[in-house]
Amino acid sequence: MDIHIHNLSKKFNKEWIFKDINFNFKRGNSYSITGPNGSGKSTLLQIISGSIPATKGTVVYKSDQEVIDPEYFYQYQTQANPYLELIEEFTLPELLKFHFTFKKIAGNLSISEIINRLYLEDSKHKQIKNFSSGMKQRLKLGLAFFSESDVILLDEPTTNLDALGTKWYLNEVTKLLENTLIIISSNQKIEYEFCNKNIDLRDFKD
Ligand SMILES: Nc1ncnc2c1ncn2[C@@H]1O[C@H](COP(=O)(O)OP(=O)(O)OP(=O)(O)O)[C@@H](O)[C@H]1O
16 A cells, blocks of 8 residues: 655644645555644644545555545554544453454454453453553554554554553564554654654644
8 A cells, every 4th residue: 555645735724734745655664754743743644544634635545556545545544543432331352353343353363362462361351441541552552453454554652651561562563564554643752763764744834
């Protein structure tokens, strides 16, 4: 999967957040989107994911040189971000089973293997609402990492993770680099320093 963005611009109310971004995201690469607070990192990621529209410009998704209808891009992507809602009434196995009715599990893992890989076996009988914020974040990342997917979009991926959780994140995300297009919006160098390309949104300020 490649993603081509052309003259992409976003305005909220009367303020241009960024203007005329031209950039190609290519499979097998990992990209960080950086810039100061309020520069539009999350906004750009949400436009790429198709969650919000651009004010101007286009996003074109291509799989094996074929253009994908933006309506179907959701089938190719997974996301982990602060605004993603988990279904809090579910226990962990219930949530995983529900999620994986919509997405294929990567690498033939079973639900219990995924729970082990998340280091959440001790909490599998708790409802998600009783998870700590770091456990919820690990779960969000795991839903993205263990789903078969061409593109992974991560917004502030180490939010609420402790040092061990950050190490776990780095270990899991770097296993996916070869076959997946990874785009990370971030202020924390540790969570994106393995990326081989960068967009700095200071270059696209009005
Ligand atoms: N729905 C919205 N309506 C109006 N303004 C918005 C909306 N969403 C974001 N903004 C504004 O757009 C700008 C960019 O926000 P965004 O969250 O994309 O920045 P960011 O670079 O991710 O910031 P941070 O580093 O603080 O997470 C900010 O000025 C924000 O107030």
